[in-house]
Structure formats: structure tokens, C-alpha cells
Amino acid sequence: MDPFASPQNLDKELRSLLAQASSNLCDWFAESASQGPMPYSFELPEVYPAKEGVSNDVLLSELQLLMDGSYRPSHPGSLAHLDPPPLSASIAGELICAGLNNNLLADELSPSLSSLERNLCKWFCHKLGLGDLSGGVAASGGSLSNLMALVMARNNSGLETDPKAVFFASHDCHVSFSKAFRIMGLKQESLQKVSTDENGALNISSLRTSLNKIKSQGKKCFAVVATAGTTVRGAIDPLSEIAKFCKKENVWFHVDGSIGGIYGLSEMTSEIVQGLGFADSLTINPQKLLGIPKTSSLLLVANKNHLSSTFSTGLPYVEPISGNDFHGGELGIQGTRSAETLKLWIGLRQLGEEGIEKILLGSIKRRCYLESIIDRSKFKIISGPLHLLAFTPINYSSSQSSDWSLKTRNSLLANKFMLSRPMYGHRYYLKAVMGNPNTKFDDLKMLANLINHSIS
């Protein structure tokens, strides 16, 4: 078979390859429940290209080995992390995206898809309450969205080359911010971590004290990061209060809504993340709960011009764009990009607003249910208003809880439940993420039973 489809004649071999791959993928889904979340062991196919290319049959059997050795996000017991099973329509969308191979770098390389991205970002901005000047750009992951926001905030403050410039975020902010300051050429103390309250949310009075302190040291602040959905317990920082604070102090307000921002899409849940619309910039990750295959992250900004003023370099080798807008490659860190918004768009069309709401509400219901059946006389449970909860035995020493977490995680895995084991506040927890729509109440009953019996 010619490795490239003909532009003149129907490539029947390609069609049959894709049909067979699709069929194998459907079988993989169908057998997921009879396997576990994780393979016991796995075998890799041939990694290196042979001298001659191999046939489609060989490719398919090699693909099968990789599939057999993969994590299975759709297993009902897959509750470890923020990787839900993918939406059917989005799988089809990604297939088309790969076939088109358009480039979001410039409109002339992706006419319809560049427009789609612009319009879809506008929809998100509108739903989440950002104003008329708002807009956004897709990025390959939340770490990139957060990094772009910080670079933009620093650029906007005129502190571009001040390695002592400071930004604030809570102790429970995502690790990507620790990566960001290194990339940005900032000192370690540029990331000033603010204490959290008993719910895991940023303490606003500590923020005030911390800002005054760095000011008295002659340092300047270019951003405050609020987390809407912390990694371990899904806590929401006080968005409206921080927004007010930032406005008064004339500091950029970034919301890392990678985990929780998506709840702003439904009226039934938007109260949880009230204040999102005050953000100067906002990271939102449809890859985390809505089932858009990764990566699917958006950076939304209240004033879209800040993106281009920070990242535009001119593209001296493509045609200028008509109107006031900028090419996709001028709005962020990435240049060449695939049309990641295609799978986002088609997934949302498949769900409809009602389907989105159902996912959001379902995730919270599952968390509430599990929370209600874990034995509180044995466990300390930490959770917020979202779909995450973590727990650790009460009255255990730190080393006892470490032993318990390891042992219990393994025994849960043997029972086909996969939870993660985060370190939080110098103590190990087990953590369940309730983003898997295949997890039923009966599964949770079984899980809680195993958990409750993990200590005598």
C-alpha cells in the first residue's frame, strides 16, 4: 500500500485500515470491564522501523500489543487521576483532525479550523462571564496555558526582565507553577506561596500580609493565581475576593481553572466557581472532566490583545491576516499546532448543554455518595464542592498512614479499583476522582466497603 492516500482515487486500503483499527478500538472498550484499570504486565511491539515497511496486518497486531498494555480510563474502577474515558464523537474528531493535518499556525493553513477555534473560544468566554474584548487560544495542556498566562501577566506589568518579580498562589497550587518560574527566568522565591484555610482555599488575609511584605522588600508583584479546583481535594479559592484584591492592587488576576473551571458552563453548578468572570486570564481544561481526549486546554483572556502583544513575533513567511486579528501562531507559545479544538467542538455538539450538565452533576453526585459511605469514625476526608476527595486514617502516625496507603492502594488495585496516593500536608492520602461516567453507585459501595475494611 502507498503510505500516502492518493489525491485522485479512493484509497480502499486506507479505508479498511481505519475500519479495522476502529473495530479493534471498539473491542478494546468492550473488554475494559473484564480487565483492570492497569495491565498486570505488558509487552512492547517492535519499536524500531525495520528495513522494509510492514503490512497493515502487522501494524494492527502491533497496535494491539500497545492497546493491551495501556491504562484503561473507561474501567469503572479507574478513579486515580483526571483522565476520563473519551467522548465517542471526539475520537472521530481526532481521526479527521489527523487526516486533514491542517496547521493552526496560520489561517491560510487551516481556514475553517482557525475560524472554529476563534468562535469556540468566544463561546467559552461568554459562558464563563468574560467581557466583550475577551478571546482565547487552545494550548496543548494546562501547564502551557498557565505558563502563557504568567508570561502575559509579567509582560503586561512591565516586569519582563526582573528576575525578582513575584507572583502569588496558594500552597495547594499546581506543580506547573514551580516549573513556570524556572522557564521564565525567575528566582525560586518569585513564587510566593500563600497559606490555605481549613478547606484548602487560599487565605485572603495571608495574601494581603504577603503582598505587603514583598513590597517592603522592594519587590514587585505581577500576578495572583487563584486555583479553582486544587489537585488533591478540589478546593476553590475565594475568586471574587481575590479579584477585588487584585483590582485594588492593580495586579493581574489569573485563575487556574484546569480542574474546576468547567463547572462554570452550567447554571446548575456555576455558583461553585462564582467569580471566574473577573479573571484577567483563565485556564480551562475540557480534557479533565468532559471527556475530550487530551490534550484539550484553553487559555481565555479578558482582553485578547494581551495575547498578541505578548507572543506576536510577526510571521514573515505567511500572508497577513485580514481584519484586526492575529494568526494562531501569534497568540501563544506554540507555533505549529494541530486543530485541537476540533475534537472539543464536536464533543460539545454531541453532548449538548444538557449532556455537559449531566456530566458535571453526575461527577458531584458520585463524590457526595462516596463521601457519605466512607466511615468517618475511621477516616479523615478532605474534599471540596467538586468531584475529588481524599482520605486518610485518623489517629495514625505519619509513617502508619504511609504504610496503610501503599498497602491499601495495592489491595484496591487487586480488586480493580485504582486510586492515587498523594502526599498532602506531610501525610499520605488515597484520592478518588469521580470523573468516570462508567462508575456506578454499586461500584462505589464496593469501593467504600474495601476502604472501610482497610483498617480494623
Next chain:
Amino acid sequence: MDPFASPQNLDKELRSLLAQASSNLCDWFAESASQGPMPYSFELPEVYPAKEGVSNDVLLSELQLLMDGSYRPSHPGSLAHLDPPPLSASIAGELICAGLNNNLLADELSPSLSSLERNLCKWFCHKLGLGDLSGGVAASGGSLSNLMALVMARNNSGLETDPKAVFFASHDCHVSFSKAFRIMGLKQESLQKVSTDENGALNISSLRTSLNKIKSQGKKCFAVVATAGTTVRGAIDPLSEIAKFCKKENVWFHVDGSIGGIYGLSEMTSEIVQGLGFADSLTINPQKLLGIPKTSSLLLVANKNHLSSTFSTGLPYVEPISGNDFHGGELGIQGTRSAETLKLWIGLRQLGEEGIEKILLGSIKRRCYLESIIDRSKFKIISGPLHLLAFTPINYSSSQSSDWSLKTRNSLLANKFMLSRPMYGHRYYLKAVMGNPNTKFDDLKMLANLINHSIS
């Protein structure tokens, strides 16, 4: 249809959706030649999710609108940029990747696929002459790979927070380096551009002079960037000489091989990019010529430890990895990532070493042929040893060549040839990229004829 495939039963609706999408994609390929590289106009489907989700039939017809409004990289006249048609096997690979939805952040979220990435990077390192300590990581695009290399180089030099630290690259280096210094908190003059020779390659004696100059100003250098394949003409900087220079000066040697590095994979062409193996870090973009659907970029490093020492933050919520290695999220800027190496791996397996060689040699042959039939009495041609060439009328003023380039680009487009129109040395050129395997010598004859008649 349930938007998520069941983990217990075969989802026939998903299978039929994927089969239909595949079939539509195959039709889209088959009709490409009868369309042009660019749609004359396009219509967007409904962008926003409706209240209720829509049926698969509606989704497919909406997808079709997007496809009709897309750029067609497989049209034989699509020669504008570095976006070739995609390999058949890689389209299937991307479909599977979306379905698995595994996460390269951590091994426990992508057991077989994390191993695949590690092993495939090793293969590239080996083929390109990097040593025993080498390794790499996939990144969503060359701009990210280049940025990661610079951050790593700066980190390694101990100049992490010196905004005056300098790196060198030629005047013809990629625009991503201009973006990089802003992201990294460096001053504009941190990117010191070195003059090029008459072939568009970095002038090594200018490099020497420039380094001495910044040293006398008390500034320090953390990297020299060599470009293996410049954007407009595909020039190759003198890699071995720069490597020697860097070794003597104890400065990090990064090769931006986004365009040309791939020629190092075949013995028939590797001489063109001799010296790649001396790099401390190397960007290579299989998305640009091999037909791996974007994005597909690798950052390879001579000593893999430099990746983790620069980007590792610890991942307090996943299980530690066994052995000496690091999780995927600890080796670069990105955290959550899809398994981009899956489509790279399967594409290489489909091609085999012979297929890779055929693509590389074919691209050069087409460039040589076109170069030989453009009328040199009318045009100045600039090109290098690769698959890129650009040309502009001789004896035209700058404004005449601007008029000519616009008019000619449009009339070529009307004849279904799409070239790009870069500004180079204060003058407009037209540029042809010979990475499209569907372009035949007859097409090129027609193209040259149009070009030669574009001026009287």
C-alpha cells in the same frame, strides 16, 4: 447513543460513527486533486453546542463542512509550507491514541506508551549520533522543543536568573527564538543574531567576533543555536565547526533541526547534516517532512539527565517510577500529554528505513528538478541542499518584486499551485517546499512554466 463507549458491550454506534468518518475522510482525500490546495470560500458548521446533543448524522454532516473548508495538503500543488499530507498508518495511530486517552504525564497512566516514547527517542538518538547517555522527550511542536532546549542550556550554565544572559543564532533562525527570549525573561538583546554567508549559513567568524564583544561587555553566553534547515531556503549552518567552537568556549550547542534534522536518518542523506551528533540538544520534527500528522516534534539531548534536572518538580500525586528514570511530566515543559509518539512510531514502522529514505531522497530530487527548470536569466534562486527553494526576479526593485510576488502568488493559486511568499533580505520571494510526495515532475514542469511566464 451514549456519548461514552460502554466498558462491557460492543458499542456498535461508535463503530459505525468511526467507519463513516473514515469513509468520509477517504473521500476527502480522493477528491483533493479536483479541488485546489485552498477552498475558495467556506462555511462554518454550528459552532456552539445546542441545548440537546445532536445525532451522529448531524455530526458527520457538520464535520463535512469543516473538511470542505480545510487546506488540502495532499493536493499535488500544495507546496506553500512545511505541512505534508499525513501517513496512512499515522492517521490510524492517532485514532487509537484518542481512544486510549492515556497520559504521558506518568507511567501509571500510560504504561506501554511511556515505554514506547523512551525507546523511540533512543532510536532517534542512536541514528543521529548522540551518545550513550542520550535520550529525549516528545513535545507538541518545534517551538516548544527549542524553548525547552534554551531553558535547559541556561539552567546548565548557572545563568537561570540573569536577564542579560545571551544566546547566539543566525539572522535566519526561526521566529520561535524571538518568542523564547520573552518567555524566558531575557532582554531583547539576549538573542544575538549572527550574520550569514552567501549560502544563508551562519558565519563562524562573525560568531567568534560577536562572542568576544559580549564578553567584553561583561555578559555571559549560555547557548549557540545552529539551524539545520533555515525556514526560507533550507540552509545548513556549519554544524561541526560550531560544535568545535562551543566545546572550546564551554557553551551549550543546540541544533534546531526542525526542518533538516530528519535527513540524518538515512545514510544516503546524512552527510548534508553532518555534525548533528555533536549537539548537546537537538530539535527534530517528523511532522515536517515524514508525514507524521502534527504535532510531532522531539527534543533529543546528549545527556538525558539535563532534562530532569531542569524540569523535574516532583509529582506528589503519582507513584514513584522504578529505576533511574523520570515520569514523562518531569522531562519537559508539558505535564499532561497525549501519546504523540504513537503516530510517529507506527508511521515509521509503515515506512521502514527504505520508505523513510525514499521520502528524503524524493524531496531533494523534486527541489533539484524545479531548480533546474526555473529560468535563471529571469530569477534569482536561493536554496540549500534540502527540499526548499525560493526565487525572486532579478533586476527588480524591492517594490516591483513585492507587486510581482502578490500577483504571481494569486495567479498560481488560480492554477492550483500554492506557494508561500516570504520576506527575505528586505525583498519578497516566492517559496516552494518540496515535501509533498504527490507532486510529480509533470506538475513541476507546469509550475515552472507559469513561473517563467510571470515576468516578460
